[in-house]
Amino acid sequence: MIRTATPADVPVIHAMVRELAEYEKALDEANATEEQLHEALFGDRPAAYAHVAVADGGGDGEVVGFALWFLNFSTWRGVHGIYLEDLYVRPERRGGGHGKALLTELARICRERGYERLEWSVLNWNAPSIAFYESLGARPQDEWTVYRLTDGALAELGAS
Numbered sequence: 001m002i003r004t005a006t007p008a009d010v011p012v013i014h015a016m017v018r019e020l021a022e023y024e025k026a027l028d029e030a031n032a033t034e035e036q037l038h039e040a041l042f043g044d045r046p047a048a049y050a051h052v053a054v055a056d057g058g059g060d061g062e063v064v065g066f067a068l069w070f071l072n073f074s075t076w077r078g079v080h081g082i083y084l085e086d087l088y089v090r091p092e093r094r095g096g097g098h099g100k101a102l103l104t105e106l107a108r109i110c111r112e113r114g115y116e117r118l119e120w121s122v123l124n125w126n127a128p129s130i131a132f133y134e135s136l137g138a139r140p141q142d143e144w145t146v147y148r149l150t151d152g153a154l155a156e157l158g159a160s
Contacts, residue, residue: 001054001097002051002053002054003054004049004050005051009050010038010042011034013037013063016066017030017068017088019090020086041068048068048070048085050068051067051106053098064098065090065093065098068086069106074117077116079115079116080113080115082117087102087120119141
């Protein structure tokens, strides 16, 4: 049901990134191109990794979901972890175990490589996803607030 993404998967991953952005009511912010995703995943210095969920458990089946992730590092634990940037399963395929299988694969990678954290963010209003994550044992880290610099504020600070 789950396999490592290949360069041939980039178009469908890109399409699903845009579907996710639309679901999150932020399609206008999703500017990444297929070429950028290809470079990030398969370029000379990959910055991210991806796994895909395929229909009916077949390795060559239709791609119905993906997990895109990268390594982070904990100074407190002294080891890497995985930061899950995006997890998405197409709506008509939800409930089939694809999302859980993607998270299970990332947890397996953590255990295999000695990583001690698997982390991600979820929008506060996304009750179905929150319920799903909590059913797997994930707990919110509500004592932290995510901050972001982007666009003009990032450019201004970087130029100072």
